Amino acid sequence: MMRSWIHFTRGRFVRQARVGLGELREEHLSRHGFAGPVAMLYRTDGPNEVVRIEGDYRPRQIDSADVVAADAGDPRGGPLTLLSNEDVAIAISRRRQAMPYCYRNIDGDLLYFVHRGNGLFATEFGPLRYEPGDYILLPKGTTFRLMPDDQDSLLLVVEAPQPIRLCEHEQVGRHTPVDPTVLQVPDVADYEWPKQDEWEIRIKHKGAHTSIFYRNNPMNVVGWKGDLFPFKLNVRDIRPIMSDRIHLAPSSWVTFEGTGFVVLSFLPQIAVGDLNAEELPSYHRNIDMDEVMLTHADEDPQDRRPGGFAFTPQGVLHGVNEAFRAEFQARRITGTRRTRTGIGVDSYRPLNVSPEFARMTE
Ligand SMILES: [Fe+2]
Numbered sequence: 001m002m003r004s005w006i007h008f009t010r011g012r013f014v015r016q017a018r019v020g021l022g023e024l025r026e027e028h029l030s031r032h033g034f035a036g037p038v039a040m041l042y043r044t045d046g047p048n049e050v051v052r053i054e055g056d057y058r059p060r061q062i063d064s065a066d067v068v069a070a071d072a073g074d075p076r077g078g079p080l081t082l083l084s085n086e087d088v089a090i091a092i093s094r095r096r097q098a099m100p101y102c103y104r105n106i107d108g109d110l111l112y113f114v115h116r117g118n119g120l121f122a123t124e125f126g127p128l129r130y131e132p133g134d135y136i137l138l139p140k141g142t143t144f145r146l147m148p149d150d151q152d153s154l155l156l157v158v159e160a161p162q163p164i165r166l167c168e169h170e171q172v173g174r175h176t177p178v179d180p181t182v183l184q185v186p187d188v189a190d191y192e193w194p195k196q197d198e199w200e201i202r203i204k205h206k207g208a209h210t211s212i213f214y215r216n217n218p219m220n221v222v223g224w225k226g227d228l229f230p231f232k233l234n235v236r237d238i239r240p241i242m243s244d245r246i247h248l249a250p251s252s253w254v255t256f257e258g259t260g261f262v263v264l265s266f267l268p269q270i271a272v273g274d275l276n277a278e279e280l281p282s283y284h285r286n287i288d289m290d291e292v293m294l295t296h297a298d299e300d301p302q303d304r305r306p307g308g309f310a311f312t313p314q315g316v317l318h319g320v321n322e323a324f325r326a327e328f329q330a331r332r333i334t335g336t337r338r339t340r341t342g343i344g345v346d347s348y349r350p351l352n353v354s355p356e357f358a359r360m361t362e
Contacts, residue, residue, distance in 0.1 A: 018247055019277045019278070020277075023044055024044060027042075027043070030284065031287055033289050047317055048318065048321050049321060057313055060311045061308060063305070064308070067080055068094070071093050075097040075098065075100050076100065080092055080094075083292060083352065085349045086349060087258065087259055087348070088351075090345055092309075093155040095148055095153055095155070098146070099145045099147065102143050102202070103143070103144055105142075105204045106140065107140075110138040112135070112137075112155050113343050115156060115294060115306075117150045118148070119148035120145075121144055121145075121147075124218060124219050126187045126188045128186050133235045133236060136232045137230060138230045139229070158263060160258040160261065163258065163259075166255070177239045178237065178255070182237040185229055185231045186229070188223055188224065198213040238255060240269050247281070250264055253266055260347055261345060265341075265342075266344060268341060270337055271332060271336040281319050282319055283317060287314055291310075291312040291314075292347075293343070295308040295310075299337075300340075314350060
């Protein structure tokens with residue numbers, strides 16, 4: 001990572017970023033997420049009062065419930081990709097019926113996040129039942145069947161050609177923000193599925209599908225060992241890193257990391273107690289990262305409706321607007337709780353907007 005060590009100051013600025021701003025508005029202009037060279041820019045006007053946008057390079061927002069994926073109506077259908085680049089693809093599955101085949105993705109790891117619905121990931125390692133708030137990581141090539149219980153489900157699907165790993169936050173110990181033993185790892189099971197003459201494994205490779213049919217049920221594994229396995233983690237088992245005196249940059253909330261992207265969990269937590277410190281995400285231009293956010297839940301849904309799916313391309317100023325900031329600051333008292341749960345995917349290389357997502361955000 002490019003690092004610099006020369007800092008300058010000019011004009012009006014605060015001694016400690018994010019603290020004691022008074023009438024100033026602070027904009028965080030940074031490279032490499034929030035880890036690289038940075039400038040704080042100070043203004044007395046709100047920097048994010050958008051009047052209009054002309055052109056295609058802009059934030060895009062939809063209600064994820066409006067996504068019509070092929071797997072909603074066709075059990076052999078797939079999720080709908082909204083955004084992708086060489087490192088990561090972000091899709092939404094609305095699968096209503098069980099896969100009538102076993103599935104194997106050779107294009108990379110699959111990380112599911114369950115926004116809505118319950119069901120079963122039947123894997124060759126054993127069953128993983130799922131519920132809202134679950135992340136399910138399926139390493140590349142894992143054989144599985146997705147078998148939802150409900151009629152309605154909404155799953156975020158993150159696919160990456162390079163391995164997706166649980167992020168280790170080295171400076172805060174081995175059990176923070178996730179104790180690794182809270183991960184749920186499948187144990188072998190006999191699925192007791194009715195006998196079949198042949199068993200289909202539907203394989204995805206370079207985006208295309210091939211089916212190989214086997215005489216014996218490929219899910220009949222009677223034991224396994226090793227350090228390559230699927231697992232699940234519910235967001236309620238993540239204990240967010242926080243500070244009472246300063247709003248932490250989102251990199252502290254990374255849950256998974258892959259080559260060229262990270263997956264973040266924004267979780268309910270107590271707001272910064274120091275009323276002199278900015279609580280809200282500062283105005284920022286994350287100049288090296290595209291940002292994607294699914295609002296999973298909000299205990300105070302008047303503010304932000306769960307299910308919102310937002311895309312902010314790198315370099316576009318965001319944060320809040322002045323009206324929201326003023327209202328939030330006015331009702332903020334020590335001990336205020338932030339109520340939102342959001343799942344973020346931030347990528348270094350720019351994401352391409354799929355034709356379907358573009359149409360939905362025209
Ligand atoms: Fe951001």
